[in-house]
Amino acid sequence: MNLLRLLFPMWACSFSLFSLLIHARPQSTVPFTSASVLPSDQEPISQFSSQMEAVSPGVAVVRVVHHQDLNKRILIALIVASTLLAGILLFLSCFWICRQKILNNSNGKSKQKNLEPTKALSLSPIVDRFNSLWMAGKKGSVAVIEYRLLEAATNGFGESNVLGEGGRGRVYKARFDDKFLAAVKKLDNGGVDAEREFENEVDWLVKIRHQNIVSLLGYCIHDETKLLVYEMMQNGSLESQLHGPSQGxxxxxxxxxxxxxxVARALEYLHENCNPPVVHRDIKSSNILLDSNFNAKLSDFGLAVTTGSQNKNVKLSGTLGYVAPEYLLEGKLTDKSDVYAFGVVLLELLIGKKPLEKMSPTQHQSLVTWVMPQLTDRLKLPKLVDPVIKDTMDLKHLYQVAAVAVLCIQPEPSYRPLITDVLHSLIPLVPIELGGSLRLT
Incomplete structure (x- = not known):
């Protein structure tokens, strides 16, 4: 009906135009005298006399319309009017089709918004967008993920989806479709410090890309709740593997x-390849994540800082048992602080004990203090090794790893090696298929 209402005035305008075209010019006439005045077989004496006869009083003048000219004008008017009307019809048809498409699309979107996310939702467009932003190398380019999507993917942050719990909040398994899993860290509202660490984490993981550093897929801010979305690491943390139910x-x-x-490769990247160098400040087994093939990736950059003069009075942060003595006692922070923490992790891998063992409700024993005098004794060392791996390694390799650990946990920072030297000392002990240079026979 709306289309007919538009067509009727258009048709009326076309008809008026048609009428105007017909009557726009005066009709052509030819004078013709009657037979009684000028016989057909008699020629006028002169042009002047014939003109006089044509206008003489009492002479009847008959005007004859040339029908051939009139037919041509009618035909032209019809063609013009038909072309105009066809153009109007075509325009209205296109307008109507476009309008229907827009209405259908808007109805589809409104229905989709009203549906509750009861099924798994796909994150692939978000991942593609984040990767494209990453490739562009723009600071601050990171995917912002809707809270309802994370809520649906974690089954409402249910207990069955909890992967672990840290000092700042819980980590949940998020399933976005049958093939895509991610880990969502839901941070507690911890005031100014938590806000600063959240921003620091996002800032660093947007700028840093390395095969041994965990990938940040996106983040979400919902009211006071802040969430970080990481790639899924199927084997959890090194801490849960060593000190959890499986006991390594x-x-x-x-x-x-x-x-x-x-882990050494990740630290080498931070210390040697970043400009200025970056100190992680929180190297520990719970921040070392393992994927399905036990590839290790460093996580949790909330405390990371760049080295330099601005770190002289940096606020003391970290985890007891991993914090270097000079940082704990004097507040001095350098890349050697990370080397110390790495040495403690190496001891965990070697001996299978926590950095601080609870001896009584009020007493804890430091792994470094307890094991340091025994690491250089080749007779005692094999007895200190984690029972799970006891007698499964070449003793020469065991002595070499112990020597590297001793150097890393030296109280004096200048006695500790660079992480690059540590890495080159360990690579020959790892088989080629696992990323080292050892050829097994």
Missing amino acids: SALTWHLRMKIAID
Whole structure:
């Protein structure tokens, strides 16, 4: 009906135009005298006399319309009017089709918004967008993910989806479709410090890309709740593998050495390749994540800082048992602080004990203090090794790893090696298929 209402005035305008075209010019006439005045077989005496006869009083003048000219004008008017009307019809048809498409699309979107996300939702467009932003190398380019999507993917942040719990909040398994999984860290509202660490984490992981540093897929801010979305690491943290229910049973000697060189590669990238160098400040087994193939990736950059003069009065942060003595006692922070923490992780892999063992409700024993005098004794060392891997390694390799650990945990920072030297010392102990240079026979 709306289309007919538009067509009727258009048709009326076309008809008026048609009429105007017909009557726009005066009709052509030819004078013709009657037979009684000028016989057909008699020629006028002169042009002047014939003109006089044509206008003489009493002479009847008959005007004859040339029908051939009139037919041509009618035909032209019809063609013009038909072309105009056809153009109007075509325009209205296109307008109507476009309008229907817009209405259908808007109805589809409104229905989709009203549906509750009861099924798994796909994150692939978000991942593609984030990767494209990453490739562009723009600071601050990171995917912002809707809270409802994360809520649906984690089954409402249900207890069955909890992967672990840290000092700042819980980590949940998020399933976005049958093939895509991610880990969502839901941060507690911890005030100014938590806000600063959240921003620091996002800022660093947007700028840093390395095979042994965990990938940040996106983040979400919902009211006071802040969430970080990481790639899924199927085997959890090194802490849960070593000190959880399995007690390190899945970690062979070669896998433990592979994890050590993976972490060393990540630290080498931070210390040697970043400009200015970056100090992680929180190296520990719970921040070392393992994927399905036990590839290790460093996570949790909330405390990371760049080295330099601005760090002289940096606020003391970290985890007891991993914090270097000079940082704990004097507040001095350098890349050697990370080397110390790496040495403690190496001891965990070697001996299977926590950095601080609870001896009584009020007393804890430091792993470094307890093991340091025994690491250089070749007779005692094999007895200190984690029972899970005892007698499964070449003793020469065991002595070499112990020597590297001793150097890393030296109280004096200048006595500790660079992480690059540590890495090159460990690579020959790891099989080629696990990323080292050792050829097994």
